[in-house]
Amino acid sequence: MRLRQPAWRILASELNDSGFEHRDEGEFAPNFIITPLGAMVNRVYFVGTLGLLESSGGDDGNPFYRGQIMDPTGRFHISCGQHQPEALRALQDIEVPARVAVVGKIRTFTLDSGGLRVGVRPEIIRPVDRDAQEYWLFDAVRHMRGRIEYMDEAMRMGEPNEEKLLAIGAPKRLIDGILRSVELYGSVDLNKYRSQMVSALSFILEGDDGGDGALPDYEPEEKAGSETELLESAIMDYLRLGGSGGVPYEDILQEMQDKKLSEGPDLIEEALDELRNQGLIYEQPMGTFHLI
Amino acid sequence: MDDKEFDGHVKDVVKALKRQGIEANEEEISRNLGRMIEQAGEGYKMVANSKTLIVKGYKGDASYLWRPEDRLVGEVTLDDRYVNVMGKILSWNEATSQDGRKRHFGTLMDDTGSISFVVFKGMETPFVRGDGVDIENAQVREGRDGKPQLILGDRSAMELDRLNRLGDLELPSQEAFSGTISEVDRELPAVTVRGRVIDVSDKDIRVRGEEKTVSVGVISDGTGSINFTDWEHRPFTIGSVVTITDAYTRVFMGRVDLNISERSRIETEEDDGEIPALEELKEVTSVAPSLQKLSVSDLNGTSRGFSLEVQVMDRREKTIETRNGEKEIVSGVLADSTGTISFTSWGEFEHEEGAKIRIVDAYVKEFNNRLDVNLGDRTVIEVLGDDAVDPVDYEKEFVERNLTKLTVSELSPTYQNVDISGRLLTLGDRELPGGRKLREATLADDTGKVQVSIWTDADIEVKRCYRIAHAYVRSFRGVPQLQIGDRATVELLPEDSFGTAAFLSESRLVEIADIPSEGGAMDVKLHGIVLEVRQGSGLVDRCPDCQRVLRNGACMVHRTVEGTRDLRTKAILDDGTGAVNLILNRKLTEKVLETTMEECERLASEKMSREPIEKMISDTMVAALWEVSGDVNSDDYGFQMIARDVDRVHMPVRDKAREFLQSLSDSGGMN
Numbered sequence: 033m034r035l036r037q038p039a040w041r042i043l044a045s046e047l048n049d050s051g052f053e054h055r056d057e058g059e060f061a062p063n064f065i066i067t068p069l070g071a072m073v074n075r076v077y078f079v080g081t082l083g084l085l086e087s088s089g090g091d092d093g094n095p096f097y098r099g100q101i102m103d104p105t106g107r108f109h110i111s112c113g114q115h116q117p118e119a120l121r122a123l124q125d126i127e128v129p130a131r132v133a134v135v136g137k138i139r140t141f142t143l144d145s146g147g148l149r150v151g152v153r154p155e156i157i158r159p160v161d162r163d164a165q166e167y168w169l170f171d172a173v174r175h176m177r178g179r180i181e182y183m184d185e186a187m188r189m190g191e192p193n194e195e196k197l198l199a200i201g202a203p204k205r206l207i208d209g210i211l212r213s214v215e216l217y218g219s220v221d222l223n224k225y226r227s228q229m230v231s232a233l234s235f236i237l238e239g240d241d242g243g244d245g246a247l248p249d250y251e252p253e254e255k256a257g258s259e260t261e262l263l264e265s266a267i268m269d270y271l272r273l274g275g276s277g278g279v280p281y282e283d284i285l286q287e288m289q290d291k292k293l294s295e296g297p298d299l300i301e302e303a304l305d306e307l308r309n310q311g312l313i314y315e316q317p318m319g320t321f322h323l324i
Numbered sequence: 325m326d327d328k329e330f331d332g333h334v335k336d337v338v339k340a341l342k343r344q345g346i347e348a349n350e351e352e353i354s355r356n357l358g359r360m361i362e363q364a365g366e367g368y369k370m371v372a373n374s375k376t377l378i379v380k381g382y383k384g385d386a387s388y389l390w391r392p393e394d395r396l397v398g399e400v401t402l403d404d405r406y407v408n409v410m411g412k413i414l415s416w417n418e419a420t421s422q423d424g425r426k427r428h429f430g431t432l433m434d435d436t437g438s439i440s441f442v443v444f445k446g447m448e449t450p451f452v453r454g455d456g457v458d459i460e461n462a463q464v465r466e467g468r469d470g471k472p473q474l475i476l477g478d479r480s481a482m483e484l485d486r487l488n489r490l491g492d493l494e495l496p497s498q499e500a501f502s503g504t505i506s507e508v509d510r511e512l513p514a515v516t517v518r519g520r521v522i523d524v525s526d527k528d529i530r531v532r533g534e535e536k537t538v539s540v541g542v543i544s545d546g547t548g549s550i551n552f553t554d555w556e557h558r559p560f561t562i563g564s565v566v567t568i569t570d571a572y573t574r575v576f577m578g579r580v581d582l583n584i585s586e587r588s589r590i591e592t593e594e595d596d597g598e599i600p601a602l603e604e605l606k607e608v609t610s611v612a613p614s615l616q617k618l619s620v621s622d623l624n625g626t627s628r629g630f631s632l633e634v635q636v637m638d639r640r641e642k643t644i645e646t647r648n649g650e651k652e653i654v655s656g657v658l659a660d661s662t663g664t665i666s667f668t669s670w671g672e673f674e675h676e677e678g679a680k681i682r683i684v685d686a687y688v689k690e691f692n693n694r695l696d697v698n699l700g701d702r703t704v705i706e707v708l709g710d711d712a713v714d715p716v717d718y719e720k721e722f723v724e725r726n727l728t729k730l731t732v733s734e735l736s737p738t739y740q741n742v743d744i745s746g747r748l749l750t751l752g753d754r755e756l757p758g759g760r761k762l763r764e765a766t767l768a769d770d771t772g773k774v775q776v777s778i779w780t781d782a783d784i785e786v787k788r789c790y791r792i793a794h795a796y797v798r799s800f801r802g803v804p805q806l807q808i809g810d811r812a813t814v815e816l817l818p819e820d821s822f823g824t825a826a827f828l829s830e831s832r833l834v835e836i837a838d839i840p841s842e843g844g845a846m847d848v849k850l851h852g853i854v855l856e857v858r859q860g861s862g863l864v865d866r867c868p869d870c871q872r873v874l875r876n877g878a879c880m881v882h883r884t885v886e887g888t889r890d891l892r893t894k895a896i897l898d899d900g901t902g903a904v905n906l907i908l909n910r911k912l913t914e915k916v917l918e919t920t921m922e923e924c925e926r927l928a929s930e931k932m933s934r935e936p937i938e939k940m941i942s943d944t945m946v947a948a949l950w951e952v953s954g955d956v957n958s959d960d961y962g963f964q965m966i967a968r969d970v971d972r973v974h975m976p977v978r979d980k981a982r983e984f985l986q987s988l989s990d991s992g993g994m995n
Contacts, residue, residue: 035841035963036902038900038901039903041900077900079947133947135856156856156946160947163948166977166978167949169981170980170981170984177984205902226988230985233981233982233988239978301359316383317352318352318353319356
């Protein structure tokens, strides 16, 4: 019997910091990402503000959405296509910005730099009220505190193992992940996550002031990030104009510079890599880009 | 990376593409490769990956990149991907892999050195030692010893060197090695050793699907001992002194084994007393871990590398979850005259109950205060004669030794001999259809409740505390049930051993991860979020005969019937540690919706659709926190709870958050 994978309550920052994946042997074995705090995550549940939603494709009847959902520590990246019909229908009805709850499976993309980019394929997405968000945050922090404590202990142990972790009261369900995390990440900066617990709890308490459950006013916090988003969508638009012959790299570079979206090739290449990793474009031959 | 090296990489890519008929602009490749190397790094692997990516970008086959380099044997390094080499075969062996495919392996040498090779493709004519060969396009990988090794796959070739260019090269003599047993510490193609046989027995093995009997044993010369296998099954006498000529050694799992083959010679010699006597050698070898002969009662949690003569008393196959997925193992019980012990075999174990065997090189693990003999990769099992072992009274011993002390929440059908304590909350009589009578009870401890079937006339009363030993567990409708049978003993405990009946009757709040996946749990409380309300929730029609939900107005069994209206909810409840399929009946669905089924029917007929009812349930339940109670049962599809009660949990999150913040700053973890 294979139990349904639990939906981890996990803050965006911890999820996005994950650098490793794991897949058990076997045909239908689920794959996991291993977070720095030792969560082995296949499915997540989170609540946040959907601040950015863009649709691409569409002409061929295969809509595809990408979006960002913010929590007090960072942003979840979601992407959703025809294989997630329920979430797709829900997204078509949602007006940005909106407070939403998402249940989804982890998707990963390996960047050319060797890093891991963590995204979420929503199974379910729906608008929720502030109560749901506060409860989720509280739950996520509660679980996170446990992981921080056990990671702290595990990193102090000379050679952490299952027995020692059980002895300090670590729940069985966390042990495998903690051991893997210590092995893979070595030393983890726990204070970073401790201060994120404070941010998350403070966010809940801010609700006391407003009281009316108004949407939190989140700006995407990384400026570079939003530039990249703009750039990516501009490139997609430009490629759409290019037709079946594809568009040479030099033209893209020129166009983006003309539009003042980028001064040099660095950001553009990053954006192209990103789009390629997401399976939105391909390069054939080298230097000529097409929409998929 | 200097320009010359970089240009080399660019040329590699251009050539690889050209060989496949793909024309590419060298400048373009240079630009892209430069960009990728700058991003990915200059490491060998990074560069190789970048080159592969570029070739693939042109829809090419990356294997064309790795044009073999001409190398002398001694020049091959781990940096090479594909090489052409020429050499003389120093050894040539054949092995059959688990899927029945033959492969060859051996060692190749020339004036500059030697290298091992493995041939994965079929070979029409086997080569023999001394053949000069040309190897083309062999892949280089790291061998188990950390040295480069040649892999000959489908695209590789190995041919006799007709020019015999290495004709003058002399191979090291096969009789080269002769020394004391302690000096035989590596793989050698030809060995001569002299020693006293201190143990020997027959072993039945399968070689390429055929049964074969070989002799296995140990010889020792006072400096050390070595395990041997005589593939020709020649007779050995324990205590005799022999010289074995032209055998070879293999290193397997860190242990050197002596292989005596067809071409080896065994001479029994006069015992000149030069080699220590048998008893003395046994003494010495018993220090060498692989030979220590122990009895079951000698074993402790740190025993390893011993041999054990036992009878298999019980065996069963089971599938367990490991880090690497599911694995078939065999476990059971072994016994000799000194006691019984459980065992786990991680590989094949073909010996049936009753078989008498010698287990060589096993280790003991301690788990839950219980010893378990583990048979691993290096364990060898030999079949013994019928009169070899005289086991103790297994039934009695086993029952005492393998008793597992558990709490109620830990119960699952995996446990067949349980020691458990608690208070009896209920007790009643029941008659089975065949007329057989039993008593049924509920037992509770601080962790939960379990249904108990009592098949004996054990003296028990409701509300009292008991310790029950040697009970077993059955799964009934996916929930564990404790069974008190003939073997079980029941002992009255002091009244204050457990909380009051009223306290214990409360459902326990549990995390889903703590429910045994093969067990389920009786009467528990869960706190979780509803993630999803499933299709088929809301108003349904049921077959009046079998209560199945009708589909398109028809029952799967009773065809078209006049359905009975019902209201229900199927949902997924998840607490962050696990999930259950939650089922709410009409009463509980009405409670959740704060309305009646009649009201729902009215709404559905008004809207001409039942969908709004399903949506109403989903809008009410999803993303909210619920407390549900009932039995959790497990089946092939996971956990299911048919709820006895459901309530919305209104948690004062802000108060809790404030407390939490306070506790964080109190614990000083924020420095």
